[in-house]
Amino acid sequence: MRLKRWMWGIMTLAVLITSASCKKNDDDNTVVTTKITSFYLKNDSIEGLSDIEFTIDNDSNVIYNKDSAEYGIRVDSVWPIIGASSLESITINDTLDYSREDTVFMDFTKPVTIRTVSAADPEQKRTYTVKVKVHQVDPDTFIWNALAFDIYAENPTSERAVYLNDEIKLLIMADKARCYSSADGKEWTGADATGLPQTFDADHVIASGKSLYYGEGEKLYSSTDGAAWEETTLTDISINTMLFYMEGYLYAHATMGGETCIARCEEGSAAWERASKVPAGFPVSGAGLCVADGPTGKPRAFLAGGVDAEGNLLSSLWSTEDGEYWTNLTLGGKWFTPREGIAIVQYAGGLMMFGGKDADGICYDDFHLYSPDYGLTWETPDSKAQITIPYERKYYISPITLSDGYIYLVGGRASDNGDFAKNVLSGLNYASLPGFKK
Template identity: 30%
Template structure:
């Protein structure tokens, strides 16, 4: 009996000893593996500005070394100094340069060619443990500040039309583009929609409530969860779903809708407009309850039609800006105006300035933290395709002649709808090449390259 007990104890001890020896081997292997890691990585070169400041991330799990923030377009990294630190068990460091096809026992001093990925292989003292890393330097393959334009689609709709306006609309399930069109003068308006993720397949919706003609589609404005539009006769219509419209009763005679002002700490939300009174045109604001307040008289050179408008929130205040257009006496303008209360407006630029020629039907959007102004039709009736930018909210405008210019295949136009989508593309829908001509039946899109960059 004693011998059996002795054998049992001895067997258990042997099992425990074996288990402990096994754990020890595993720990030793893990320690060797860990101490074969590359722990620090950097590059430098007297001829490559800023290279020494580039931060590289070492992915120990997948054996990847890279810079998450790409270097500027055109950076040359063919011969640069590489500095690495690695674990204490490394006795051999082998390098394979894809650009040259060379495999060398690297001395951690010779320069390397990183124009293509470089493979680093670390080996332990006994040669049994190795770690493989692939290092690459990410360099932008396009000029970050350039814009690539392309004609996204031709023949948006199967029918021709003489007027159009595109708005963004979310029905609670998806983001859509809604396109209002008038097929011909004095004919009923039609409405089509397409998902913003598509913008190629358009379906017709049953538009109701709008008069048969005279609607100023270009002035459709969203405000306080409703959409508003005005007619040439001064009637105001509203809609909650952008499909079914109704006349707004008890309003003054509205000449123009200029935009909207969102509510902020020091501002109530209002719809900005120009209304007709006995003594002339005045600025006006409609609050959320539908009550109207009038302000200053409209200056003689303020645009009342054919202008471009943008409502934005900047520097803790909401404001509306309009540019270009035609004044009440029929004169084209080239100034920009802004307001923060809809009742009084300030001229941002000199009306006699020469930032851009006098024109109507310009397209304007707030994009890349500045205003972009594109095209329009000038005093001679000639369509334009030039681009101007303003970084000071319309006070000054700079002509853009490089990087973001429209291609030669783009047909100059005015009166197009221009929107910015969620992927930072500027979308240009239709437009006219002549004042009274049919609208162009196409969509163009462009994006500044860096606005599409993603972190790896």
């Protein structure tokens, strides 16, 4: 009797398992037979349309393109090509019966619905929503905005803005040194910058990823916040001006062993070494400075314009990858007037230059220039990139580029007598910048 009950239990369990298995297969079959397996848009007269890749999300029943289509691509007159198997029918927007052989152009600028019906079981249906994303802003266009005016009240003799710890730091020197900070370029807070000498020249502050640095004679000053500065006494070197930070090293125009040179020091070390001689025609002051990924992808330093040791204004662009070997990229060419106080930044596949002051005063005609080949040639940028809002011409602007594509033009001098503008302009570019996010 017990054996019969035991066998009966085994048979019952087997039936239940088989039943559950059949139900699962039926459910899986239902899901499969209502699925769309591929999707793209077609119109042979619209270039780039077939490059749009779509994702089919069968959990939320949405078909969409993860990456927005290029600006200007038309999707208002296209025909969907739908791939599926074992479907009884496909209906678009509840009214149009779909056939791959038909060519009825539709508007996909707004969401479109696609209803599928299973051939195995017409009661089983699914409705997809198709959403096509297209860039609404030309990716080659800069969107320029004025963010702030009258950042500070002082009348300084020098200023420099740099980027540190996710903030813009604006250093100025008036009757004393001050540091103004902003996370967005709009709202600013000020504090005294303590520990700096009374001869502090803010024009020569440089930034690494960790700290700010200022050099003067046998003293090197450093700060992690722009407000509190520490002094270090140097040996065997006298700093004329700090130049830039690159690949873990500080660079300066300096005097060592009685000779001027380009000197360098590993960040965190006190040991300076001679990197190279100062080339003839090299700027000793007033140059625009930029460290950016060069055409090879390796960081390079660029020094634009400035004043040489004889007091001559320069129209040169010097470049180096290591501070040892320097190249004048504009040698033999006159792409812009000799000038000082240039702002230079990396942009797309090259460099962009703003402002400056030449022998005739503030530059107006070629205030804004672009180099598509990292300094070999210069030209007026395409109208899409030009500053489109009323903007005064300036020199000694501090340019700051961020990883999200924003460029900030901070401060600068807005008259030949050196009055400071005390304002901020921002430009947002949606192109893929080297080393930047889209």
